[in-house]
Amino acid sequence: MNIRKNIAISENGFIFNPLTGDSFSVNQTGVFVLQQLKNGESNETVLKALQDEYELDAHTAEKDLNDFLDMLKSYQLSENE
């Protein structure tokens, strides 16, 4: 999933969308995922990175990442695909 180019992501988890004026907060895991996505990584790469970073089992990582990506989409933070 590609994150919109103009979305601002701070290190401590503050997100700002200049297009809509909405702001969000994410937790540390959320920052980790967002930064990977902002760098243009694919969902599969992020999934793997998430597992490595936190020593996570594949099922939990997939379940949680999918839920997070759905929320990014519903908040209009992703590029139209």
Place this chain on the structure above:
Amino acid sequence: MKPTYERPVIQKLNTGLMNKFGSRTEYIPVKQIDGVAVAGLMDEYGSPLFVISEKTIRQTYQKAQKAFKMRYPKVQFAWSYKTNYLDAVCNVFHQEGSWAEVVSGFEYQKALRNGVPGNLIIFNGPDKSADDLKIAVENRSLIHIDHFDELYSLIEILEGTSQKARVAIRVNMDTGVYPQWDRFGFNYESGQAWNAIMKIITQPNLQLEGLHTHIGTYMLTANAYAVAARKLCELAQNTANKTGVKIKYIDMGGGFCSSNTLKGSYLQGADVIPTFDDYAEAITGTILQFGFKPDELPLLILETGRALIDEAGYLLGSVLATKRLADGRRATVLDIGVNIMFTSFWYNHKVSPAQDFTQHAEEMALYGPLCMNIDCLRESVSLPLLKKDDRVVVHEVGAYNMTQWMQFITLRPNVVMIDTTGKVHLIRKSETVESIVQQEVTPEHLKGFKL
């Protein structure tokens, strides 16, 4: 070292929330109850699990008793069986000095089994069979008559005998609160209560000992009790003046609030409810100032249930699943259903996590495990990022849940009591398929089938 994992979460930041206090998140985990580890309790006794603190029951009882006894010389509590009639719970109250207050033949038998002397059982309620009445008369119990049919039944039962029944009438009245409870007992304002008193006085087999009222439940104003006490005092005085019969006791029933928060309440329960001292001041102040001679002050009986036991009860449960609703809200499914937590229909129960979390929280709906749409424990609550198998503690569930619970879809769980030394006792075993089906009888021709 790898960082601790918490699932990724994003929250939209909103300004201008409707509640001036903002939303409150229960971050502080409850890991122990009376020094006993929550995790250990659930490992040993399963999930969900009711936990009752004996220490809290005794402390609450003593606080209530002190509020009344420091203001009035003759006070007697009677434990309201319907609020929680697990034997262990009842016996804590009886050990503290409570009589028993029962509202059915079943509860009456339970009180007798527990060893309460018959003459210290108050028999309330609209449902007393002829057999119930006979036993109550035999045991010299205090029979609180609810309606004229019951009064005439009692007269018929005792006709031609030398037995005397100790009775009181239940009086309903306008205390200035809405809704007025007028379905139980005899109405004060219409003169019905007075008619009942006069009928009793003329009966050789009936001995009028008291006047009883139960003005409502979760009474948010102590003043209503002052109004009720004054009306009962007036009835007592009129009875003494016109018939010479001295009323021995005034029973103010129950209805005191626990600190649970009612649904729709803007403020937290603890911030709006009257204290035991408020109730005591309203009731005893009225009786003391009414004008009884000091040696003729009636005994004051209280049937407080909810306010004495709610806080002592906890319900421990586990997260079965978390999911997203169509509108993007989080939904958390617990193994606690409304069938065992009936009070979730009228309270927003406080729910705490039982383990540590970060400061991140989510607004979520809390659902139970039943495959029924009504199985919702909280429509909206802010909690840390719960995941499958996490544990939660629901507070203040001691009143009514362990009596109104239903065996529905799931089985009713274990109930344990932590005694004052921190020892854990199983006081009601969880149900099994066996314990449920043993009540069923399958006709012979329906015992087998081929598919």
